[in-house]
Amino acid sequence: MSVAPISAADAKRPLFVGVDVGGTGIKFGIVDDAGRTLGKFRIDTHEDRGPADAVDRMRQAIDGQVADLGVPAGDVVAIGLGTPGTMDIPRGMIVTPPNLPHWRHFPIRDALSRACGRPVSFANDANAAAYGEFWVGSGRGSRSMIMLTLGTGVGGGIIVDGMSIDGINSFGSECGHIIIDSRDDARLCVWGGGRGELEAYASASAVTQRTRELLDAGRTSSLRERCRHEDVSPLMVAEEANRNDALALEVIDETARYLGIGIVTLVHTIDPGMVVLGGAMDFGGHSAAAGRRFLESVRREFRRRAFDVVVDTTRIDFASLGGDAGYIGAAGIAQAAWHKSNG
Amino acid sequence: MSVAPISAADAKRPLFVGVDVGGTGIKFGIVDDAGRTLGKFRIDTHEDRGPADAVDRMRQAIDGQVADLGVPAGDVVAIGLGTPGTMDIPRGMIVTPPNLPHWRHFPIRDALSRACGRPVSFANDANAAAYGEFWVGSGRGSRSMIMLTLGTGVGGGIIVDGMSIDGINSFGSECGHIIIDSRDDARLCVWGGGRGELEAYASASAVTQRTRELLDAGRTSSLRERCRHEDVSPLMVAEEANRNDALALEVIDETARYLGIGIVTLVHTIDPGMVVLGGAMDFGGHSAAAGRRFLESVRREFRRRAFDVVVDTTRIDFASLGGDAGYIGAAGIAQAAWHKSNG
Numbered sequence: 001m002s003v004a005p006i007s008a009a010d011a012k013r014p015l016f017v018g019v020d021v022g023g024t025g026i027k028f029g030i031v032d033d034a035g036r037t038l039g040k041f042r043i044d045t046h047e048d049r050g051p052a053d054a055v056d057r058m059r060q061a062i063d064g065q066v067a068d069l070g071v072p073a074g075d076v077v078a079i080g081l082g083t084p085g086t087m088d089i090p091r092g093m094i095v096t097p098p099n100l101p102h103w104r105h106f107p108i109r110d111a112l113s114r115a116c117g118r119p120v121s122f123a124n125d126a127n128a129a130a131y132g133e134f135w136v137g138s139g140r141g142s143r144s145m146i147m148l149t150l151g152t153g154v155g156g157g158i159i160v161d162g163m164s165i166d167g168i169n170s171f172g173s174e175c176g177h178i179i180i181d182s183r184d185d186a187r188l189c190v191w192g193g194g195r196g197e198l199e200a201y202a203s204a205s206a207v208t209q210r211t212r213e214l215l216d217a218g219r220t221s222s223l224r225e226r227c228r229h230e231d232v233s234p235l236m237v238a239e240e241a242n243r244n245d246a247l248a249l250e251v252i253d254e255t256a257r258y259l260g261i262g263i264v265t266l267v268h269t270i271d272p273g274m275v276v277l278g279g280a281m282d283f284g285g286h287s288a289a290a291g292r293r294f295l296e297s298v299r300r301e302f303r304r305r306a307f308d309v310v311v312d313t314t315r316i317d318f319a320s321l322g323g324d325a326g327y328i329g330a331a332g333i334a335q336a337a338w339h340k341s342n343g
Numbered sequence: 344m345s346v347a348p349i350s351a352a353d354a355k356r357p358l359f360v361g362v363d364v365g366g367t368g369i370k371f372g373i374v375d376d377a378g379r380t381l382g383k384f385r386i387d388t389h390e391d392r393g394p395a396d397a398v399d400r401m402r403q404a405i406d407g408q409v410a411d412l413g414v415p416a417g418d419v420v421a422i423g424l425g426t427p428g429t430m431d432i433p434r435g436m437i438v439t440p441p442n443l444p445h446w447r448h449f450p451i452r453d454a455l456s457r458a459c460g461r462p463v464s465f466a467n468d469a470n471a472a473a474y475g476e477f478w479v480g481s482g483r484g485s486r487s488m489i490m491l492t493l494g495t496g497v498g499g500g501i502i503v504d505g506m507s508i509d510g511i512n513s514f515g516s517e518c519g520h521i522i523i524d525s526r527d528d529a530r531l532c533v534w535g536g537g538r539g540e541l542e543a544y545a546s547a548s549a550v551t552q553r554t555r556e557l558l559d560a561g562r563t564s565s566l567r568e569r570c571r572h573e574d575v576s577p578l579m580v581a582e583e584a585n586r587n588d589a590l591a592l593e594v595i596d597e598t599a600r601y602l603g604i605g606i607v608t609l610v611h612t613i614d615p616g617m618v619v620l621g622g623a624m625d626f627g628g629h630s631a632a633a634g635r636r637f638l639e640s641v642r643r644e645f646r647r648r649a650f651d652v653v654v655d656t657t658r659i660d661f662a663s664l665g666g667d668a669g670y671i672g673a674a675g676i677a678q679a680a681w682h683k684s685n686g
Contacts, residue, residue, distance in 0.1 A: 086652055143511055158612070165503060167614020168486055171652050178608040179648065180525045182601060194607070194648045258525060264537070265521040269501070269612055271510020305522070305537045309429055309514050 003324045006036045008069050014077040014338070017062055018132075018331030019112075020125060021083040023047060023099030026054070028061060029324065030069060030076065031331035035136035037324065039069050051094065051106040059115040078338045079120045080330030081112060082128030089170040092122045121334040125326055127164040127173055130157020132329025133276045137321040144272035147319065148175055148259070150279035153189065154199040158270060162336065176203070180261050201258035204281040207234045211251050221247035238283040241290035252283055252290060253297050260301025267302070267310050278319030285318045346667045349379045351412050357420040357681070360405055361475075361674030362455075363468060364426040366390060366442030369401065372667065373408060373419065374674035378479035380667065382412050394437065394449040402458040421681045422463045423673030424455060425471030432513040435465045464677040468669055470507040470516055473500020475672025476619045480664040487615035490662065491518055491602070493622035496532065497542040501613060505679065519546070523604050544601035547624040550577045554594050564590035581626040584633035595626055595633060596640050603644025610645070610653050621662030628661045 011032035020027040022045060029040040043061050045054060066073055086095040092109025094100065109122040123131070130139075130147035139145040143162070149155035156175025158165040165172040176199035181187065186196030190205045200206055211232045215224055222245045226236055241248035263275055277295070284291035295318060303311050321328055354375035363370040365388060372383040386404050388397060409416055429438040435452025437443065452465040466474070473482075473490035482488040486505070492498035499518025501508040508515040519542035524530065529539030533548045543549055554575045558567055565588045569579055584591035606618055620638070627634035638661060646654050664671055 156612075160503065160508060161506075163504075165613060167653075168616040169614050169652050169656050171650065172612070172614040174611045174614075174650070177611040177650065178521075179523060179604050182523045182604045194650075196604075261522050261525045261539075265608060266612065268517045268520040269499075269515070269609065270508060271512050271515040271517075273511040307514065307517070307520065307537075309512050310510075313512050 002322045003037050003328070005039055006032070008038055008071050011036065011038050011071075013075055015071060015075045016331040016334045016338070017076060017079040018327030018329070018334070019058065019079060019081045020128065020326030020330055021045065021081070021100075022125070023084070026058065027323070027327045028058075028065065029327040029331060030065060030071070031328055031335075033335060035328060035332060035335075037328065038071070039065055040324065040327065041065055045100075047100055048102055051103040051108055052111065055108065055111045055115050058112060062116060077118065078334040079112065079116055079118050080123065080128065080332065080334030081109060081120050082123045082125040082326050082330040083108065084125050085170060087124060087170045089122055089124070089166050092120070119334075119338070121330070121337045123164060123330060123333050124157075124166065124170065124173070126155035127157040127166065128329035128333060129155075129278060129325040130159055130173070130276070130329065131164060131332050132321050132325035132327075133278065133319050134159045134329070135332040136328060137325060138276045138317050138319050139274045142272070142274040144270065145274040145276060146175065146266050146270060146272050147276040147278055148263075150202060150204070150277060150281035152204050153193070154203045155279070158272070160270065160272070164333070175262070175266060178262055178265055180258060180265070198258065198262040202255055202262065204234045207237060207251060207255055207281065208232045210254065211237055211247070214247055214251070219247050221245055223247060234281045234283060238288060238290040241283065241293070242288060248290075249293070252294050256294050256297030257301045260298045261305065263298065263302050263316065264305045267306060267314055271310060273314055275314060275316045276319050277316070278325060282318055291318070345665045346380050346671070348382055349375070351381055351414050354379065354381050354414075356418055358414060358418045359674040359677045359681070360419060360422040360461075361670030361672070361677070362401065362422060362424045363471065363669030363673055364388065364424070364443075365468070366427070369397070370666070370670045371401075371404060371408065372670040372674060373412060373414070374671055374678075376678060378671060378675060378678075380671065381414070382408055383667065383670065384408055388443075390443055391445055394446040394451055395454065398451065398454045398458050401455060405459060420461065421677040422455065422459060422461050423466065423471070423675065423677030424452060424463050425466045425468040425669050425673040426451065427468050428513060430467060430513045432465055432467070432509050435463070462677070462681070464673070464680045466507060466673060466676050467500075467509065467513065467516070469498035470500040470509065471672035471676060472498075472621060472668040473502055473516070473619070473672065474507060474675050475664050475668035475670075476621065476662050477502045477672070478675040479671060480668060481619045481660050481662050482617045485615070485617040487613065488617040488619060489518065489609050489613060489615050490619040490621055491606075493545060493547070493620060493624035495547050496536070497546045498622070501615070503613065503615070507676070518605070518609060521605055521608055523601060523608070541601065541605040545598055545605065547577045550580060550594060550598055550624065551575045553597065554580055554590070557590055557594065562590050564588055566590060577624045577626060581631060581633040584626065584636070585631060591633075592636070595637050599637050599640030600644045603641045604648065606641065606645050606659065607648045610649060610657055614653060616657055618657060618659045619662050620659070621668060625661055634661070
């Protein structure tokens with residue numbers, strides 16, 4: 001799942017650059033005023049070389065891509081930049097992101113803006129991805145939206161009337177850290193966070209952990225044989241679920257149940273009308289029986305528990321931009337800011 | 344706890360009317376541009392006489408109060424109106440509020456505006472109360488804020504950058520209906536709502552229910568004797584807690600624990616920097632040992648579970664406007680709208 005580029009001739013001016021910084025790679029895209037991608041590219045983060053080196057390579061990459069596409073540099077009016085938290089959005093600072101240890105307390109927004117000679121809008125990477133889906137993905141046409149990104153952990157992005165919920169500490173929309181089980185012996189996510197949080201029940205790590213627990217308890221499953229040769233993963237669970245393995249189906253249903261509960265909490269808080277499920281842990285999404293079952297189970301739990309007034313008016317669906325959501329959303333945030341200051 | 348009126352001579356123009364509609368009474372206040380109350384009054388709702396009758400009496404009451412205060416009618420430029428949900432805020436409609444059964448599907452905003460010849464801003468009553476605390480109460484000076492109103496149920500109001508989270512179905516900020524316990528046998532609130540929702544753990548109904556359960560289980564308590572003569576209530580629990588009754592203290596601590604858990608979820612979602620606890624079920628608030636213990640226990644649970652980045656920057660405190668928050672906040676919403684359209 002990824003977006004197909006359009007030609008520079010078809011693009012609606014002005015153009016924007018979206019940048020999505022991760023721990024291992026930095027994704028870029030040149031995006032037009034309608035949210036369509038003209039070209040996308042990727043460089044290694046080389047986190048250990050520090051942020052100044054990366055900013056320099058980001059500038060080179062952007063300039064090179066603009067030249068390659070044959071668009072006048074002046075057509076590209078602003079840059080959007082998403083980075084992982086923790087961060088200080090109003091000050092444009094990276095603070096202490098776990099996966100960028102050498103980039104701490106770096107004023108990346110202004111550094112990139114100086115290097116590129118263009119204004120830079122700064123956002124949390126999960127909120128940027130949510131904005132991408134909101135702008136031109138599964139949330140297109142919505143006024144508000146919540147996105148949950150299911151991966152190793154559970155990320156979140158909340159948009160209300162077109163505005164990201166960043167929070168006063170740039171810690172808003174951390175939907176993976178809502179508490180769905182208040183017991184003292186509730187689950188802990190394997191890679192941190194508090195007890196009973198959604199992430200401990202609806203992430204890839206949680207799926208792997210629960211599958212192992214059920215196998216350790218002696219349950220019969222086609223997964224048992226496969227586990228001798230490879231590590232349990234949500235992909236493996238999806239494959240065996242597609243072959244109707246009962247344990248795999250149970251893991252998917254239980255994950256969906258907890259995710260549905262988390263969505264009830266978020267919808268009763270925000271009432272956005274649209275919930276988008278992104279990230280790699282989608283059990284194959286719309287194109288697989290396991291993915292469709294997962295989505296239907298999430299919807300069922302939501303319908304079972306949510307207030308009538310939101311049940312019929314809240315859509316829940318998979319994301320549609322895949323790994324392109326981050327840079328497209330970053331570009332979209334820059335686009336909105338540019339139009340705001342340029343009438 | 345209630346606000347003291349200022350004199351009309353001291354008031355900063357323009358003036359606004361705030362109206363807070365409840366099932367039994369309608370509260371009003373004339374509020375100045377700085378959020379200070381010049382005069383407040385109350386009429387019976389007489390719900391069964393229908394909304395048109397009430398609108399007529401509201402107009403009379405407002406005109407009478409303006410005349411009594413001796414302020415020129417032209418100084419009062421706009422009205423803010425809060426009503427209980429369900430509602431349709433963009434259309435200015437009351438929909439199907441449980442405590443106003445004869446007012447269903449009534450276009451109250453426009454009816455009141457026509458009757459009074461002034462623009463009317465329309466809001467959910469809980470969001471209006473939150474806006475009051477945000478404007479001139481415990482949240483004064485905050486950019487964002489969450490208010491939880493602890494009464495028979497648990498109401499909520501969320502304000503982000505000065506804007507109420509109304510939701511696309513006017514069902515946003517329903518913080519009493521976040522799920523903190525996902526078990527199938529989790530508590531149900533005695534007066535409705537879904538299983539495991541915050542309201543079933545942190546409302547007056549929940550306190551009464553849990554106290555009865557502990558007494559029924561044979562626990563020793565000074566509450567046992569009192570229960571022979573009167574119904575258990577949070578006030579009674581507070582009084583016995585002030586006398587160090589162990590069971591009463593346990594009920595307060597447990598209620599605080601669940602409330603703290605709910606606040607972690609809300610703060611990880613919104614990151615507002617400020618959480619205000621309003622409503623009658625405050626165990627006496629700052630002026631009682633039981634209330635102070637309750638607040639400290641809420642804060643302790645929050646600190647224990649919330650992410651470091653929000654622990655030090657999130658204030659949790661009792662509300663300060665008491666029953667005046669609703670009309671003051673409604674007036675404040677009208678004030679903000681008026682200034683927006685009048686530069």
